Amino acid sequence: MEFSAQQLADLLQGQVEGDGTLMVNKLSKIEEGSPGSVSFLANPLYTQYIYGTQASVVIVNADLQLTAPTMATLIRVASAEQAFAQLLEMYNKIKLNKTGISAQAFIAATATMGSHCYVGEYAVVSDGAKIGNNVKIYPQVFIGDNVVVDDNTTLFAGVKIYADCVLGKDCIVHSGTVIGSDGFRFAPQNEGNTKIPQIGNVIIEDDVELGANCAIDRATLGATILRKGVKFDNFVHIAHNVEVGERCYFAAHTVVAGSTKIGKNCMTSGQVGIVGHLTIADGTIVTAQSGISKSIAKSGEVMMGSPAFDAHKYRKAFIHFRNLDAIVQRLNELEKQVKNNNG
Amino acid sequence: MEFSAQQLADLLQGQVEGDGTLMVNKLSKIEEGSPGSVSFLANPLYTQYIYGTQASVVIVNADLQLTAPTMATLIRVASAEQAFAQLLEMYNKIKLNKTGISAQAFIAATATMGSHCYVGEYAVVSDGAKIGNNVKIYPQVFIGDNVVVDDNTTLFAGVKIYADCVLGKDCIVHSGTVIGSDGFRFAPQNEGNTKIPQIGNVIIEDDVELGANCAIDRATLGATILRKGVKFDNFVHIAHNVEVGERCYFAAHTVVAGSTKIGKNCMTSGQVGIVGHLTIADGTIVTAQSGISKSIAKSGEVMMGSPAFDAHKYRKAFIHFRNLDAIVQRLNELEKQVKNNNG
């Protein structure tokens, strides 16, 4: 994957300024550029870097005014930011463009595979599984019995999907993530076996991305559901029978307990917890390490604390908390004065 | 796995009301029933659903009184709840009844295998491992040197067990869980290599279930121990030399630091932390996101907060915390009044 400055300029519909024959084979930030890399300058705060960057080629806005010569070859385009985003996208697609079925993969006779799939070494596609077109199954992935994976979905190395789960189109699941493990439901009051069988599944709609080492438990009965466009960071735990609404974004180590229903466009920061059997309104935002203990009916609330309440009120209370020692001293002083006055 | 209503009724010792030839092949909640599914009605609050459910067959209590006709075929039994639990159990057993040793599994010549085991594709059973009867080893599981796995235990796809660890009978370990990784012990004050070798193991007794993506570290010396009937949700972290007592239930993302001893029948909610070298009494309950920083001597305490104290007192203090701004305003007001009185 090597391009000349001139080839890039043609691709991005830009003008070369300098040596069009310079070759580049990687992308870099302008402040970390090295020979052979192409970078970009869009933010005026970074303009200083263009004079010293080691990058071979820099993509700049057509109207950039230089105050000194540059070592790098420039490519002037209408929008440097958009042009670079286009390069990122291309680079990513080429890098991830794996194809072919490895001779060291196991595909059950009763599984069905779409066209143009990639199946890496030591991957397992079990009985009755249905794999769509252009699906990429990296090495050591496990796909259980009767699992459905729709078109253009990518499962990175080592993803594990239990029997009967369903994944939509254009999903991405990162390494170590487990889909369809049993919900954590027991009857501790019983003698002997306390396990409640978990025979539901997980349904993941289109355009969902799950980070590394997440776990999405299957439902007891029915389905645990992640709606269209949901995006999870790493280590997100979703319990049995949860439903996460469209285009929710959950940061790392977010935990949602059983049977909770979460609306659309909600966002959590890291290490947030949400207890079971709640209903959370659309657009709820939860700050880092907060714990939601009650249902939220009004859309767009910002919640903070454990247990959480309105973030604005929390921050006010927390300022007083930090100051509690001084507050108690004021109280001590007042008590003395009042006692003296009464004395 | 398809049954007629009559076959189910015979199995559950119930009476068919309606078309006994209707076929069902799945289980559903009554409010989510679809053609071909069997559901149940036990909770009177759900009685409304029986008139409209799409389920083909509904199991009901013998004494249920209908106020309108139903579309579904009914099966009347002594206890609809117990009958349905029996079906769940059966369904689960059939679904998980894998057998046979895959030709694509690796079993070391010095390992011993019991009878009626399942070993899936790309699983590894290393030198000197001892596997009991009816053990189910799903694809891509790793069993290290000299590991012992006793009868009827199930290891789902991708479980990793380091050398010398011991698992009891009737255990279930979900995908991505790691057993026997090194404890986190270092001597940071040393120059160069700071690692303290971790040569103990993990001992897991009978009837333990571990969720997905847990990690149970081996002991420095001796054993990290999970006693009989322990149940963990996903992402539980157990450090070196910890002992978890019988029938403890730990929710997702619970963390126990090194050498802590936990009594029987303790329960944690999500994201609980317990620091190292503590002793925790039987029956301790810890609320979500709380952090135990001291040993607990009295049984049955409920703990809350970080650091945690008695949950009843915590809730009281937290009400005042929420209200701190008003409390400080009252203090301001009093100071003014006392000053005026003195002035």
Next chain:
Amino acid sequence: MEFSAQQLADLLQGQVEGDGTLMVNKLSKIEEGSPGSVSFLANPLYTQYIYGTQASVVIVNADLQLTAPTMATLIRVASAEQAFAQLLEMYNKIKLNKTGISAQAFIAATATMGSHCYVGEYAVVSDGAKIGNNVKIYPQVFIGDNVVVDDNTTLFAGVKIYADCVLGKDCIVHSGTVIGSDGFRFAPQNEGNTKIPQIGNVIIEDDVELGANCAIDRATLGATILRKGVKFDNFVHIAHNVEVGERCYFAAHTVVAGSTKIGKNCMTSGQVGIVGHLTIADGTIVTAQSGISKSIAKSGEVMMGSPAFDAHKYRKAFIHFRNLDAIVQRLNELEKQVKNNNG
């Protein structure tokens, strides 16, 4: 791996007291000793155990004075603690001394392997990967395209490393850990595809140890970096473009958000969170479950709370928090008195 007491004594330059022909094949704590095990006594508080221990052999300090006979054979050495540490180290090296390339491993034709490597069953080394000397790659490890792994590094079963990442010498990575998964960066305001391509990599320097089930995300552009001597417990999450300084120690479930730069010798306890785009000074210590929300400029601070501030001040404030109910009652009382005084 069986040794006689005399062989051990020769190895440790000690003197046998008792039966030098006794054979041992494992290490134990003195209070948990069993026949066939060798233990040690260094801490005077444990002297009581030497008279009753079941261990066959106990290593003791040369100057230990006995007040009764022991059943165990003793080996007297200059320092019992150091001699035992030496045994631990030896035991660990022998246990982990795997060699050879499994016939059931997949090594791409364009990958390069150093000498004396171990590659276990169903491991994958992809195109263009460069593996150094004495590298141990356990079963079911995945090494992506162009990954570099330097000399003497150990990757335990099931580690997953995405394309283009770089690991230094003498590193240890435990099972289930994922290196190089995509950073969690999206543009939620966009219609349709909101993903920002993540084309950077992860660079891990020498002598780094990562616990089980960690996740280190690749950079958007450039590199996520773990400096020399970094040690992580299990479930640590490092987001895109983070830099962790030399010899930082992070306990289980620590979370660092995107683009934060952490200095040298920092330590976190369990479940700590650090938000994105911060700069954290050398030697910062963060207590369990705390959340760092602002950059820290001064070295060696101890931080506590969520959001965190100085730990000493936090503990003081928390004492008042626990006591808030009594404080509010004092305020109520004062208000009454002042009202009476004014009345």
